[in-house]
Amino acid sequence: MTVPRFFIPAAAIDSKKGTIVHEDERLTRQINNVLRLKAGDRICLLDGLGSIYHCRMESAGKGQLKASIEQSLKIEEPFQIPVHVGLPLLKGDRFEWALEKLTELGVAKISPIIVTRSVVQADLSSENGGRSKSNKLDRWLTIMKEAAEQCERATIPRLVPPRRFGLFLQECSLVKNSLNLICAERRQATSLVKKLDNDEGLPSPQEIAIAVGAEGGFTGGEVEEAITLNFLPVSLGQRILRSETAAIYALAIVASKYSASE
Secondary structure (H helix, E strand, O other): OOEEEOOHHHHHHEEEOOOEEEEEEHHEEEHHHHHOEEEOOOEEEEOOHHHHHHEEEEEEEEEEEEEEEEEEEOOOEEOOEEEEEEEEOOOHHHHHHHHHHHHOOOOEEEEEOOOOOOOOOOOOOOOHHHHHOOOHHHHEEEEEEEHHHHHHOOOOOEEEOOOHHHHHHHHHHOOOEEEEEOOOOOOOEEHHHHHHHOOOOOOOEEEEEEEEOOOOOOOHHHHHHHHOOOOEEOOOOOOOOOHHHHHHHHHHHHHOOOOOOO
């Protein structure tokens, strides 16, 4: 049987004593009521920093998990290069589905971006908007955490609050030796596959950023702004893809190129 895996804060781990104590009522309910684990059962706990702890559960009552560490290992992520995806806010559950799949594929960071043609617009200023944004971020982080546990990642991708597209561009442009790409449909652009193949033999970038447009795509002005900040327009093929499909497809192409297992 597969050993259950859970992410916990690094502060809950006492490596010297070989013990773990973590207060989390939601986790203990899952352990007791869903998985029906008992004292002495094996579990794997991850600190989100790349280490995994093989443990024996001592107890999981009253919202507190206690476990003894039997072995700890450092796990390398399969990506040689961190990938940062600028993902537009999307209607319905499509955005959350994309968060899940990008996590499974190994993305390092996701920036929810607001572009001109976004159907969904975030309130970035009002007090109520701030509370709503915090609740959404918590929900999104939970989705990514559960996806990371399911696919047996050692880390959870970083998620930042929604922001304007221009701020995303500026941040990426400040990263040294980065490869910044903008998916530009209906435009003369080199295919992403050819772009990566043409870079064969060149020094690997320190980071790769991928910007994906919303339902209506990027405006011409947004593409030009990205180009001025050293983003390269790339094509994902002749078909016009949904935003979430484009993000996943682009990351999969990059993964096939820069996977450590290759």
